[in-house]
Structure formats: structure tokens, C-alpha cells
Amino acid sequence: MILRGTSLIPGRAQGRLLAGVHENLLQGILLIGHQELPALLAHRGPLPAGIIVRDAARFAHALIRLFSLGIPTVLVSSEQAEAFVPGQWVALDGDQGLLADEPIPPPAQAMAQQVDLQTADGQPIELMASVGDARGAEAAVRLGARSIGLVRSEYLHPEPPVAPDRFFYINALQDLLEASRPLDVTVRLFDYGPDKHVPWWPEAPIAPLGQQGVRLYAIEPISEVLEAELAALDELCRDRPLSLLVPYLTHPWEFEGIRERLQRWPRLRNMPLGAMVETPAAAFALPEWKAMADFVAIGCNDLMQAFDAADRNRPELSAYLDPYAPAWLRFLARLAREGLELELPMRVCGQLPALPGLFPLLIGMGLRSFSVEPAQIPHLASVARLTSSTEAGDLLVQACRASSSMEVRGLLGLART
Structure with a gap:
């Protein structure tokens, strides 16, 4: 069986x-x-x-x-x-x-790591790694990541559980940075979400689509924790160029507030600063991000949650979070197209590229940079090498014209599971 x-x-x-x-x-x-x-x-x-x-x-x-x-x-x-x-x-x-209940034959196509990774028709693809600690950074280097596209700094916690201070962040981030050499690193600033357990903050808000990400940066204790993280990053970037990423943006004034806050730190004020697109409002503000951000990261997991109005942490709502829904694919394709027209550097973060059949569709949208889990990199590199971006674009057109996710699955050759 x-x-x-x-x-x-x-x-x-x-x-x-x-x-x-x-x-x-x-x-x-x-x-x-x-x-x-x-x-x-x-x-x-x-x-x-x-x-x-x-x-x-x-x-x-x-x-x-x-x-x-x-x-x-x-x-x-x-x-x-x-x-x-x-x-x-x-x-x-x-x-x-x-x-x-019996040995499974290995797949015919062996997985490959990326070295100057290109699609079958010569389009360059960049596979970055999303990590939460030094062990993840080591895996990223070992498995062929081109850079660390996202450090989940909110998962760095002291023991015993107390709010992290500057000294903690210097040590924890230094370990991660050393493990990631020689890769470039982008650190996402502290990004609390309702399902991210913070042992030192028992009163943390737990409602989805509420107080999270950048919305908490003026509220204690997160404001103090962010100051500690920024102080540590200002110290660490003496020897290592870094980029920063602002999470869960809705309006441009939130990003402007962080840019202004960084001016107090001599080495952070000119550091590349990216905007995470994780809400529909942010997705429709690409011209504003072009004017004020150095790059954009599309956070597909939270963006899909807001798009489908369904809490992504509740299994009983999983059917509403349908990554094969034509409306969702049309939304993403529009977002990618506008980013390309604006010549806005974009990367995709989250689980979407690793889902069966979807990576070629994302390539067909014109997206070329992806930050994924290190373990997913060799497989996605193999998929990229076998994918023609032109054929993927034609397949995307069919998927966007489909009337149901079942039809999209059929186009991708997927049995419904």
C-alpha cells in the first residue's frame, strides 16, 4: 500500500x-x-x-x-x-x-544544489534561506543557499525566559552570522504574531489580524526589545554588511516611522531596508514601497491569511486557505507584474514555492528570488532547472483562467489529496 x-x-x-x-x-x-x-x-x-x-x-x-x-x-x-x-x-x-508499508522507490530525478541556478531557458533563479537560529544558518550554507533571505529574529529567546536585551542579541545574532558566512544576511526585525509563543510576555495579544509585527513597535515591552535588537545590529554591522526587513506593514507611514527610528543609529541609517508585503493594503502600495524601500519581500503565509480571511493556525479553516485558487493566483500574478513594471526588487517568502506544482507558476509570474527553508533548496533547484519560464508563463495564464482550484490542480498534474 x-x-x-x-x-x-x-x-x-x-x-x-x-x-x-x-x-x-x-x-x-x-x-x-x-x-x-x-x-x-x-x-x-x-x-x-x-x-x-x-x-x-x-x-x-x-x-x-x-x-x-x-x-x-x-x-x-x-x-x-x-x-x-x-x-x-x-x-x-x-x-x-x-x-x-513497503520500501518506496526513489524518484527518478536526483536533487541538485544551486550554482548559478537557471531555468531550462536560461532565466536566473535565486534561492535564499529563511532561518531562525545558527543551526538553520549552517544548513543554509551546506545546502547551497545564495544568501540568508530572512532571519526570524523573534525566535531568539534567552533562558530563563526574560525579555532579550542588547547583550543577548549581540551574542545570539553573532552566532547566527558566523554560521552563515560567507552569505549575505537579511534580518527581519522582531515580528510577534498571535501564534508565536513568547515565553517572557504572558500578556501577548493572541487575536489574528490584530496587534502584531510593526504595529507593536511603539508598545511595551516590544518597543524596548526592538531598541535592544537595533543596538545589537548597529554593533554587529561594523564587521558584516546586513539588510533589515520590516514585518507586517499595512500603510507607508509605518515604514517611514521605522526609517526615522533608524536615524538614531549611525550604522543603521543607511542600511538597506525592505518592506514585507503581508496584507492586501501593502500589496496595493507597491508604488509607495518603490519610493521608500530598498526591496520588497512578499510574505505569502500571512498575505494568504488576510486574502482569504481565515486564521492560518486553525486546522478547521485550512480549506479556505487554498493556494491553488484561481483568484489567489490572479492576485499574486498582478502583484508580480506591477513589481516588474516598477523595477522593484522582490523576493517571495513563505511556504508557497514548496507546494506541489506552484514553483513553476511563480516563475511564470516573473518572480526570480525566493527565501525558503534550507531543506527545500536542493529540491527547488532541481525543479527550477527543469522549468521553462516561457512554458510556465503559458501554464500560469491557463491557471488564472480556471474556474476552480480543482481545475488548477488538474493543469498541474496533481491528484486531489
């Missing part, structure tokens, strides 16, 4: 099926529900060889943090999970999203 789920983290593993997080997970294939992800991320014992997540919220931060473990992972529905029982031998293929 071979069952097709959804690929999350590439790699292959096999072992006995384990149900639930417990003390010894060594070499097993762990089956857990979405609500058990925090327990797994906090687990300090031996880790499993592979992970199966049941009924996951595909774009939740908990799944993104799972990449830090580097364990091959496949997502399945509850119905699919019922095909396996604890103790059963299971083979898992995170590249193809497959589970089986």
Missing part, C-alpha cells in the same frame, strides 16, 4: 509507527495531530526518524518551526492516518509526500 499525503520536509525515513510524543522516539516514525506540535518542538529526548502530521494547518508557524528539526515530514488527513496502526513498519518519503 502506498498513500499520497502532502510533502512538508524533504528526506526519506523508515521505522515503526509511534503515536504521540513520549520519552523515546528514536528511529520511529511519529504520528501526531496538529495540536501536539508544541510538545514535539519542546521535546528534549531522542527524536524520530520521520514525522507524520494529521490534520495540520498547512501555513501555521508551528509547522514552519518544525523545519528547525530537519526531520522528513508528510502531512495527512485523519482518514489517511487510519490506514496505519502503531507498531506497524512504515516508509516515509518527504520529497514525494508518500507513505507506504
Whole structure:
């Protein structure tokens, strides 16, 4: 029996099926529900060889943090999970999203890393890495990232849980910067979101589409934490050129406020500063970003959440967050087209490029720079080399004219799972 789920983290593993997080997970294939992800991320014992997540919220931060473990992972529905029982031998293929009770043949196309990466028709592609710590930076270098496109600095926390200060950030960021050499690095400024657990801030707001990202920069304790981070970055960029990224923007005046705040730091005031496009309002403000930002990063996960008006951390709303919906593809294509017309440097962040069939469509939109999880880079490099940007553009036109996501899946050769 071979069952097709959804690929999350590439790699292959096999072992006995384990149900639930417990003390010894060594070499097993762990089956857990979405609500058990925090327990797994906090687990300090031996880790499993592979992970199966049941009924996951595909774009939740908990799944993104799972990449830090580097364990091959496949997502399945509850119905699919019922095909396996604890103790059963299971083979898992995170590249193809497959589970089986027998060995799985490897894919015919070997994965490749990027060196001067180009599409089949010669269009340059840049695969950057999104990381949250020094271990992620080491993986980015090892797996062929061209740069660190996004440092999730909000995941850097002191122990015991107290608000990070300048000295903490100097040490934590220095470790990450050393691990990332010789790559260029873009640091996203502290980006609190409702599903990002902050152990030193028990009163943190938890409502989606509320107080998060840049909206908190004038509010304590985040204002003080941001000052500590900026002081550390001003110190660290003496020896290392950096870029900064402002999260969760809605209006240009928010960006102007951060640019003005940076003027107090002698080495930060002229540092490249990017705008994250994670709200529809920001997506329709590209002319303003062209005038004031050095580059733009499209944060697909939050942008899709706002576009579909569905909390991306609630599994019961996952059906509304449909990355194959024609309306969503038309929206992204319009955004990419306007950015190209404005000659605005753009990069794509988030899980979208790694979803089956979507990377060629993004290339077809004219997008060329992508910041993804380090583990996804070799596979995406292989996909890029096999993709003709001209043919991908023609396929995009068909996808945007489709009447349903099922029709788009059919165009991409995907079975509905």
C-alpha cells in the first residue's frame, strides 16, 4: 500500500509507527495531530526518524518551526492516518509526500544544489534561506543557499525566559552570522504574531489580524526589545554588511516611522531596508514601497491569511486557505507584474514555492528570488532547472483562467489529496 499525503520536509525515513510524543522516539516514525506540535518542538529526548502530521494547518508557524528539526515530514488527513496502526513498519518519503508499508522507490530525478541556478531557458533563479537560529544558518550554507533571505529574529529567546536585551542579541545574532558566512544576511526585525509563543510576555495579544509585527513597535515591552535588537545590529554591522526587513506593514507611514527610528543609529541609517508585503493594503502600495524601500519581500503565509480571511493556525479553516485558487493566483500574478513594471526588487517568502506544482507558476509570474527553508533548496533547484519560464508563463495564464482550484490542480498534474 502506498498513500499520497502532502510533502512538508524533504528526506526519506523508515521505522515503526509511534503515536504521540513520549520519552523515546528514536528511529520511529511519529504520528501526531496538529495540536501536539508544541510538545514535539519542546521535546528534549531522542527524536524520530520521520514525522507524520494529521490534520495540520498547512501555513501555521508551528509547522514552519518544525523545519528547525530537519526531520522528513508528510502531512495527512485523519482518514489517511487510519490506514496505519502503531507498531506497524512504515516508509516515509518527504520529497514525494508518500507513505507506504513497503520500501518506496526513489524518484527518478536526483536533487541538485544551486550554482548559478537557471531555468531550462536560461532565466536566473535565486534561492535564499529563511532561518531562525545558527543551526538553520549552517544548513543554509551546506545546502547551497545564495544568501540568508530572512532571519526570524523573534525566535531568539534567552533562558530563563526574560525579555532579550542588547547583550543577548549581540551574542545570539553573532552566532547566527558566523554560521552563515560567507552569505549575505537579511534580518527581519522582531515580528510577534498571535501564534508565536513568547515565553517572557504572558500578556501577548493572541487575536489574528490584530496587534502584531510593526504595529507593536511603539508598545511595551516590544518597543524596548526592538531598541535592544537595533543596538545589537548597529554593533554587529561594523564587521558584516546586513539588510533589515520590516514585518507586517499595512500603510507607508509605518515604514517611514521605522526609517526615522533608524536615524538614531549611525550604522543603521543607511542600511538597506525592505518592506514585507503581508496584507492586501501593502500589496496595493507597491508604488509607495518603490519610493521608500530598498526591496520588497512578499510574505505569502500571512498575505494568504488576510486574502482569504481565515486564521492560518486553525486546522478547521485550512480549506479556505487554498493556494491553488484561481483568484489567489490572479492576485499574486498582478502583484508580480506591477513589481516588474516598477523595477522593484522582490523576493517571495513563505511556504508557497514548496507546494506541489506552484514553483513553476511563480516563475511564470516573473518572480526570480525566493527565501525558503534550507531543506527545500536542493529540491527547488532541481525543479527550477527543469522549468521553462516561457512554458510556465503559458501554464500560469491557463491557471488564472480556471474556474476552480480543482481545475488548477488538474493543469498541474496533481491528484486531489
